[in-house]
Amino acid sequence: MTKLLKRLIMILLISYLTVSLSGCILCLRQGNIFGTSSYVFEQTSEDSLGNSTTMLSMILNVAVVSVLATGGIFNLNYQDVHYSPDIRNYPVSVGFTGLDESAEQSSPGVIHVPNQFLGWLIDPAVVQVPNEVTNLTATYDGGTGKQGNLVVTEGLQSVPITPTQSLVPEPGHHLVIMDFPDVAGLIPGPGAPEQWYGINIQAEVSAVKDIDIKVICTGKVEKDGATYYVPLMPAVSDFALVPPVTIPSSTSLEDLTIPTPEQMPAVSGTVMYDFNYKLFYPHIASNTNWETETCVINTSSTQTLTGTLKAYNNSGTLVDSKAVTLAPNARAVYTVGTAFTTPSNIGYMIFESDSPSMVGYMKFYVDARYRGAIPAASQVNSGEVYVSHIASNTNWWTGISLLNTTDASKTLTITFDNGQTRDVTLAANEHKVLSIKSLFGGTPQPGIKSAVITNTSGIVGLELFGSNAASANSYLSGVLLRDVTATDLFFPHIANYNTWWTGIVGYNPSSLDADLTITPYQKDGSKLTAQTITLNAESKYIGNAQGLNFPSTAAWFHIASTQALSGFELFGTDNGNQLGGYTSVGITRTSGVFPKIETNGWTGIALVNTQEVSATVILTAYDDSGAVIASRGLTLNPHEKLVSPADQLFTQNISAATYIGFTSTQSIVGFQLNGSTDNMLLDALPGM
DSSP states (O other): OOEEEOOOEEEEEOSOOOOBOSOOOOOEETTEEOOOEEOEEEEEEEOTTSOEEEEEEEEEEEEEEEOSOTTOSSOOOGGGSTTHHHHHHSEEEEEEESOOOOTTSOSOOEEEEESSOSSEEEESEEEEEETTOEEEEEEEEOSTTOEEEOEEEEEESOEEEETTEEEOOOTTEEEEEEEOOOOTTTSOOTTSOOEEEEEEEEEEESSSSOEEEEEEEEEEEEETTEEEEEEEETOOSOGGGSOOEEEOBOSSOEEOOOOOGGGSOOOOSEEEEEOOEEEEEOOOOOSSSOEEEEEEEEOOSSSOEEEEEEEEOTTSOEEEEEEEEEOTTOEEEEEHHHHSSSGGGOOEEEEEESOSOEEEEEEEEETTTEEEEEEOBSOBOOSOEEEOOOOOSSSEEEEEEEEEOSSSOEEEEEEETTSOEEEEEEOTTOEEEEETGGGGTTOOOTTOOOEEEESOTTEEEEEEEEEOGGGTOOOEEEEEEOSOOEEEEEEOOOOOTTTEEEEEEEEEOSSSOEEEEEEEEETTSOBOOOEEEEEOTTEEEEEEGGGGTOOTTEEEEEEEEEEEEEEEEEEEETTSSOEEEEEOSSOOEEEEEEOOOOSSEEEEEEEEEOSSSOEEEEEEEEOTTOOEEEEEEEEEOTTOEEEEEGGGSOSSOOTTOOEEEEEEEEEEEEEEEEEETTSOOEEEEEOO
C-alpha cells in the first residue's frame, strides 16, 4: 500500500495579467489586489459553415516553488516558503487518517494551508465551470526545455477526495482538473529558486455572457493505486461554499473581482480527511414490525478482506460490533434481529475494512407484506442531495433516513418542489428517520413531488416509499439519497405490459431546461425510433414506459440529456402485490456482482451492452465461502440485452450458489429482481 501527498506545490501568482479571459484566481498579497483582467469575447474567425466562435482566453505569469518533496506528507513548514507571513495570517489545519505510515515517517499529523487566495495557488486545481464552457486547453512556457501542455481533464461529474467522498459540481456545471505534468526538472526541489512560467489557457463557450467559475486548490494523495484530490484552499468539499469569480462579457479588458477574506468559507478547527475504506448502512430497522438483512461481499478474487461491522444507535453510540474476515469472493449475510444482541437499539451500521474491494446491501421487510433492497453506500455526500421522488398521500408514504458521519453538528435544509422548506439538525454522528408528513405536523403532502437537501457534506441517506394499508397494495421500494447526477441514464428492462408496469423517474436539478433524447432498443440490440422531450429546469418527470408509446418490441431504453439528471426505474405488478426499483445513475460497469440468489423464490437477471461494439461477458456463480459453483462466457452484441432466471444462465446446477459475479470487456448495465414463491414479496438491486 502506498501513500503520499504526491506533489503539493505552491504557485506564486505575482504578475499583472495581460489577458482576455477566465480562470484568474488571484490575488491578494500584502493587502493589495492585483490588477487582473479577463473577458468573454466573440472570435472573428469563422468555421466552414460561417459560424463564429465564442472564446475565453487567459495569459498569466506564475512563479513555482516546491514546498513538499514527493516522499512525505506531514513534514511541511510554510515558514520556509516565500511570503510566509501572508500564509500565517490565514492558516487552516488539515489532517489525514487511514494512510499507512512508512518507517521514515512519524504518525499522522496536520499540515497548515492558507484559507485565502493570497497570491498563492496550490496545484492541482479543481475548477467548476458552467456546462457551456468546453474544450479547455492550457500550455506552460518556462524557457528552453520547459515548455508543454498542462494536464487538463474536463467534463467531470465527480473528483475523488478520499475513498468515501468526492467533489461534485453544482447543477448545470462540470469539473475540470488542471495540473502540471510529472516531468523531471519541471518543478524546483526544496530550497531551489522559484521557476517562472507563462500559462496560456483557452476555452470555448456557447454564448457571449458573464461566466462564473469556482476553484478549489488540492493536493494529490495516492493509496492502493487510486489518486485522490484533497481540498486544501479552501479546505471544503462542497462547491456551494466556494465564492465565484465572475468573468465579464465585455468589448474590452476589465478588472476581475476576487473574493475577499470575508467571503471565503469559514473553516474552524482541523479539517480531517479519512482514507479508511468503509461501507455505510444508513438505516437499520429491527423491531416488532420490521426486520433488516445486511450483506457484505469481498469482490477481490485474490485478497482476503478483514474488517469490523460496527452497529450504532441513533445518537451515534457504538452498541455492538462483529469482526469480519472474508476469503476471496466470499460473502457474509446478517439478519440483524438474530445476529446482534440488542437489535432494536441499532439505528445504522458502518463496515470498516482494509480493502476497497467490497460491496453490500440492506434489505428491509415486513413479513407477508412487503420488502425492499438498497445498496450499501460507499460514498458520503458532498454537494446538494436530490430526493427525486416523494409520494405522500392517502395511498403512499415516503420516509427519509439521514446519517451525519461527521464529528460536528449539521443543519440541513430540505427545499420541496412547492417552495416550502424544513430544517433538520443532526448532531455529530446522529441518525434520524423522518416521514414527509411528520415534517408537516402529521399531515400528508400530496402536492409535494420532490426535494433538494443542502449542506449535506458528510451526510449519507436513503428514502423508502411504500403503500399505506388503506390502499390495499403491498408496495415498497427505495433508493440511496445521493449528490451524483449523469447525462446518460440507463433503463435496462421494460416489464411485460400485461401484468407489470414500468415506472420512470427523472429529476433535473439544473436552472436550465434539459432536452432528453429517449432511445429504445430491441432485445437483439436493434435501435428503434428515438423521441425527444424537454424537462424543465428544477422539475421532475414521472411516467411509465407504456406512456412513452414504445414499439411492442422495445426491451430497454437509454436517456441522453443536455443537463445532468438523477433518476431511477421501478417495476410493479398490476395486482398491487410487488414493487422493486433501483437508480439509473452510475450503474454502468465492467465488473460487479448480483449480490443475492433468492432461496425461497426466484431471481431474474438482466444485462445490457451499452456500447457500439460487442462485449465478452463472463458470469460466475459463487457460494458464501467464495467457491466457484459454475461459470459461463457469452457475447453481447452492441446494445443487446440478456434476460433470464438466474438458474438458467448456466448449464451447471447452481442450487448451492448464493450470488453471481460478472466481468465484461465493455461497459454494461444490469439488475436483478428477487421474488418470493407466493409472488407477494419483491426487491430489486442494480449490478454493483
